[in-house]
Amino acid sequence: MKKTLTINLANQVFHIDEDAYFRLREYLDRIEGHFSDKNERSDIITDIETRIAELFAQKTDPKKQVINLQDVEDIIRVMGDPGEIGGEEENAGTNFSPGSTNPKRLYRDPDNRVLGGVCGGIGQYFKMDPLIVRIIFLVVFLGFGIGFLIYIILWIVVPEARTVAQKLEMRGDPVNATNIGKFVKDEFDSVKKNFRRKK
16 A cells, blocks of 8 residues: 655646655756756746646546656656756757657747737748748738638637647657756746847
8 A cells, every 4th residue: 555645736636656756856856956047947847847747647547546656757757857957059959758759739839920820830830931931821812812711710720839848849849858948948048138138
């Protein structure tokens, strides 16, 4: 018989074995200790916890309701070791979990939108300039009259990339601790640069 704890991770409740809990706590403490900037650390931990909650949700069902140590070890393998976060530039974007796949997903890009972010999302998905996608939609709209209808349908059907994990999936990057940390750091650097320019 094992003791089971209840945890709240990214506003989701999970039941977890005691040994799995201590392993997860140790992992999150190591990640937290890796970042010196208090603001960055808070956002990165929140995003990492959100991703872990998504992975935990995939591992639970009505037949298996308790997260065990093997589940936590699997998730740590997917997320990567804290020592790899913010490491060498050549390691950025590398998935540290061998054998896992990182399928690209189509999302609307809220950071690069004119209307609904459809063209920005398609541009991210196909690694092309969103301006080219916008021109294609304009040509299809003017030439065939259906470009606007296609755009509206895609706006309704394609979800918006709201979380860091979704933004990484949109680019085709692995959703691990390394890339989450790098993404949040880049966002902070971008905000700081914009703030300095406005002064």
